[in-house]
Amino acid sequence: MSVRSALAKARFYVREFSGEAAYDRYVAHTRSHDPDAEVLTRRAFERARTDAREADPREGFRCC
Template identity: 90%
Template structure:
């Protein structure tokens, strides 16, 4: 049973990393470690800022949609 649980935990880790879901968790941990009283963006605001930054990057090339 431990082996199955270990495999599932690793699979979950890779899926979260691949999908970008873990990025918000890393952001919150980083913000809290540097200033525990700092205001942290909501997940929605974080994802919006991430998307805006990605779309503004000229290395991404032209995207119409």
């Protein structure tokens, strides 16, 4: 395995673990279903995601 390949795999796992890839998946999904649809900004997406997570009673309140 080359160093470049190892770094690419590490980057993939870090992005998945941190949730950073969620926005990219959201944009790809939105564009594939309706190319003319308005896509949320990353900030608005993260805000909506946080609000949904905090509103879920199964998660409980989490401050961090």
